[in-house]
């Protein structure tokens with residue numbers, strides 16, 4: 007057992023080293039998993055397992071929703087939807103102090119209702135809203151910080167790629183996870199807007215009001231969001247109502263968004279192929295990481311690491327909430343270095359069994375849901391924390407004249423509001439569980 | 448390919464008992480087809496933070512290093528899944544409704560792994576060219592869409 | 595400890611199959627071997643892969659022992675499927691476990707050549723668990739959507755005039771509450787882990803616990819690993835996996851099933867026990883399932899296996 011522990015810890019160190027020298031995360035996990043298992047058990051064991059591990063892992067019905075939702079989001083990014091969303095939100099909010107930034111956040115939320123990706127939301131809404139924010143002389147800090155934070159709504163509001171992967175790893179129903187994410191997601195929008203409201207009052211001149219629009223523009227702009235509402239209602243509403251499973255729902259979403267793109271923005275064949283290729287890249291990457299995580303899991307289980315960790319925790323006398331806070335902190339630290347998806351795939355298999363053994367006064371299924379939403383927020387924060395914050399990198403790409411340090415600074419108020427939200431959801435599990443409980447009847 | 452499975456999903460969305468097994472089977476094959484493309488365009492996520500400040504040559508060396516991993520992985524999986532196909536042909540496991548033998552997934556998967564091997568060779572050679580200061584053959588977009 | 599075995603299975607560490615069956619079985623063997631055998635149990639597929647792979651894992655020596663559901667690998671255990679058929683399995687778990695044991699050498703062995711089987715068993719049998727529709731006879735299941743338990747379940751659901759729906763077990767509560775399925779063919783033992791009392795109103799079975807077929811399970815060891823054991827340790831395994839143990843296994847699954855239905859009834863669900871006549875109506879519709887199964891398996895004498903299985907089950911049921 008002790009040998010196993012040494013090997014396990016050595017494996018984790020090797021993992022960190024290889025990640026640091028830019029070996030792709032998936033191959034890092036594969037290598038450490040393969041070599042570690044070969045040392046721990048006979049090599050033949052692992053070689054035999056590789057005969058069909060990949061086929062077995064990839065032929066998973068639940069995972070098939072992933073490429074569908076990625077394609078749906080990829081198409082949505084090429085349809086001009088983001089422009090319509092921002093225009094409508096801006097018509098209502100733009101006249102307020104800081105209103106254009108609030109409109110950008112609402113636009114992000116709307117786009118997030120069709121896209122499962124945070125970075126896609128940041129980059130798509132950034133292209134539309136950043137020029138407007140600058141036209142109205144918002145401080146570069148607030149402008150870029152708003153979009154970077156707003157982008158995270160892409161995974162906080164269902165559909166969400168991270169949530170799908172979490173659901174598959176801990177074996178909880180995807181529909182239930184989507185239901186659980188909705189209210190916390192709307193709270194996030196509210197908190198973000200409140201953050202802007204407060205910020206423009208504390209930092210004078212950072213977010214001047216835009217112009218009030220005539221009633222006619224208000225009406226015509228509002229009509230522009232009808233397609234988004236309809237598609238969200240058909241896809242996500244249809245899933246909640248149990249009319250169809252997530253996979254067919256996402257397929258329907260692909261068709262609807264595609265049709266909208268053709269009609270509204272003249273979506274052409276080339277853009278469609280681009281969206282397909284993007285889906286192939288993203289999906290292939292995610293599955294390969296999942297495969298690596300499985301190999302790493304096998305190695306760690308054979309080395310006895312999860313068993314030892316669980317025993318350590320159960321004998322340490324720490325209360326459940328202490329453990330939960332430690333897990334959250336661990337994820338925040340990981341989030342400084344890694345992207346949200348790799349983090350969920352890499353770390354959830356280690357942390358979930360620990361959490362599953364603790365008593366928070368919730369049933370096993372509700373615990374999965376509640377923990378999943380908390381983790382979703384924590385890993386999403388990794389997208390906006392330095393030094394590796396993918397959303398900030400993307401905004402930096404769109405607004406090259408704003409130093410990245412300023413964007414990271416601009417994100418901090420939103421980061422703080424997210425910590426408040428995490429505390430709220432930890433303290434009141436009922437907020438997260440309300441909708442799943444209603445759906446379960 | 449994704450479009451095809453999207454269409455198949457639409458067709459099979461109504462109660463049709465083979466929906467699950469066909470989707471699973473096809474998705475598994477399609478994912479393996481994605482892998483060579485991911486390798487070629489450098490879609491696999493890396494953590495760049497510690498290497499940001501390093502020189503071009505160091506980075507190129509690491510690129511070769513990473514490609515060699517992909518190469519070894521593709522070769523290992525190709526050999527083992529070839530044996531796997533043998534096992535699935537000897538003990539013929541089928542899908543529950545259509546009784547489609549599972550080994551049918553293996554030939555296209557093996558072909559994809561062959562292409563992955565090839566793709567890793569190309570990216571390794573690309574890294575070597577880079578290391579020698581020659582111009583690249585391919586330009587690699589980075590996959591940042593996922594998170 | 596001369597011999598260490600890994601035992602891999604797909605259920606969680608809190609499932610009765612783990613705590614009440616596999617853990618005590620392993621403990622008994624360890625004790626009987628005076629510590630020369632050690633069995634490390636890995637639940638929840640923690641040694642990797644998905645449940646359908648368990649059989650190949652033990653055949654290939656990836657793990658040493660597995661507990662798995664035969665129906666996870668359709669096509670590999672056609673002979674054993676006979677015991678899953680409605681009207682073949684009716685209500686007696688112990689008799690069915692013993693009948694499989696009695697028929698193993700002469701009838702079932704060819705499909706387990708790749709492994710050494712320690713024991714085969716069944717669960718309490720498929721009951722009907724309905725979200726909101728009460729079922730009192732075959733007329734009530736027509737046109738419904740029912741979740742099927744495995745490959746032999748498809749034909750059963752179709753014979754009931756309903757549409758079979760395949761889905762992973764964890765998706766069942768959601769599907770029941772949204773009406774994606776009207777009900778499921780599944781034993782009562784699944785009620786506590788899935789909290790099915792919340793998403794169903796009716797639990798339906800025949801008189802004397804009669805069910806609509808069952809599911810077969812196997813506990814098997816890697817062949818090379820078995821061959822490498824000295825005779826006295828082989829005997830330890832065999833002695834603790836024999837008739838007495840199979841009767842205990844039957845009691846474990848019966849108790850788990852009883853605990854499940856009690857939980858449903860306590861929370862206000864209706865436990866419908868069909869009358870003898872109603873069950874006969876069902877069985878009249880289900881008999882063609884057996885004929886269809888026989889006609890689908892031409893590479894062995896399927897009719898004889900069914901007849902022999904019924905005989906043997908009746909024999910053990912009568913109590914000798």
Ligand code: NA
Nearest residue numbers: 118160163165
């Ligand atoms: Na989203």
Ligand code: NA
Nearest residue numbers: 341342388394
């Ligand atoms: Na970060």
